Amino acid sequence: MTRVKTILSSAFAIGIAACTTQPTATETASFSPETTIGLLQTLSSDEMEGRGIGSEGSAKARAMIIDRLETLGIGPVGESFEYPFTYGPFRPPAEGEEPAPDKDAINVIAKIPGSSESDLAMVVTAHYDHVGIIDGEIYNGTDDNASGVVATLAIAEHFAANPPAYDVLLVFFDAEEDGFGGARDFIENPPVPLETMALNLNFDMVSRGDNGLLWASGTHHWPGLVPLVDDVAATAPVTLRRGFDTGNNRDDWTLLSDHRVFFQSGIPHIYFGVEDHPDYHTPRDDFELVDQDWFLGSVETLIMVAETMDEDLDEIFAMRQAALQD
Numbered sequence: 001m002t003r004v005k006t007i008l009s010s011a012f013a014i015g016i017a018a019c020t021t022q023p024t025a026t027e028t029a030s031f032s033p034e035t036t037i038g039l040l041q042t043l044s045s046d047e048m049e050g051r052g053i054g055s056e057g058s059a060k061a062r063a064m065i066i067d068r069l070e071t072l073g074i075g076p077v078g079e080s081f082e083y084p085f086t087y088g089p090f091r092p093p094a095e096g097e098e099p100a101p102d103k104d105a106i107n108v109i110a111k112i113p114g115s116s117e118s119d120l121a122m123v124v125t126a127h128y129d130h131v132g133i134i135d136g137e138i139y140n141g142t143d144d145n146a147s148g149v150v151a152t153l154a155i156a157e158h159f160a161a162n163p164p165a166y167d168v169l170l171v172f173f174d175a176e177e178d179g180f181g182g183a184r185d186f187i188e189n190p191p192v193p194l195e196t197m198a199l200n201l202n203f204d205m206v207s208r209g210d211n212g213l214l215w216a217s218g219t220h221h222w223p224g225l226v227p228l229v230d231d232v233a234a235t236a237p238v239t240l241r242r243g244f245d246t247g248n249n250r251d252d253w254t255l256l257s258d259h260r261v262f263f264q265s266g267i268p269h270i271y272f273g274v275e276d277h278p279d280y281h282t283p284r285d286d287f288e289l290v291d292q293d294w295f296l297g298s299v300e301t302l303i304m305v306a307e308t309m310d311e312d313l314d315e316i317f318a319m320r321q322a323a324l325q326d
């Protein structure tokens with residue numbers, strides 16, 4: 001791990017010049033604020049039972065995501081949007097402890113074909129599961145991570161109206177809250193070859209701008225992405241900062257959400273999220289506590305990021321290939 005970081009950091013100190021000839025994404029971001037807020041409210045309502053893995057609420061959330069994709073005219077990669085999988089425990093059992101049994105869960109994957117001939121893909125990910133019901137209390141997980149799911153659906157809406165140059169995979173992971181089960185299965189059984197994945201954008205907790213900051217984490221490992229992020233930050237409706245990808249423990253988010261599997265596979269990633277707040281992983285992570293204007297700004301910012309990355313995806317892929325050969 002350490003060695004990989006060093007190689008990646010040294011290979012791309014030069015960076016990719018941000019595109020200046022195209023209109024800014026601010027002018028072209030197209031998504032419905034009302035629909036976006038409505039989806040956030042519904043996906044984190046009590047009816048979804050905290051989207052516990054394998055629960056009825058989880059099935060309802062999945063159906064809602066698929067219904068929205070179909071409404072937008074977006075299809076699956078193959079026959080089905082649903083990718084059922086079985087996953088084992090994340091950590092080995094402690095001495096004398098029985099190994100935990102394998103569990104079943106379901107990822108949802110869709111694809112927006114790019115307008116170019118290229119088979120390169122940008123992989124946009126967000127986990128839709130949360131921790132369910134604990135001691136009779138529903139953990140609605142509005143920020144964690146109904147917000148990332150809804151941001152991904154807004155990107156879907158944007159690209160459905162403004163086709164991307166390169167393929168966009170939209171991946172809604174299950175079982176993030178239980179050892180990144182969905183992400184681990186995705187990397188082991190990818191719907192398209194891993195070799196074609198140029199970039200992962202992972203969204204996890206993007207609605208609670210309590211301090212007004214949205215963070216982009218990961219460019220420490222891929223400095224070539226810095227100019228692209230900064231280009232978006234210059235005109236983004238919310239304050240977008242780079243960080244939390246070096247240092248210790250919870251100051252380094254590199255392994256703390258699903259983007260970790262892309263990082264470990266040598267695929268460039270940027271993770272977007274807010275800092276932990278007092279309602280993180282409590283029954284109070286509710287829709288009512290979200291500043292809706294800030295959330296919509298966050299969503300618009302993430303659309304700008306996706307648009308910017310799509311414009312330069314071939315260069316990002318070249319960066320990945322150069323790192324492999326290093």
Ligand SMILES: [Zn+2]
Nearest residue numbers: 144145204205
């Ligand atoms: Zn999360």
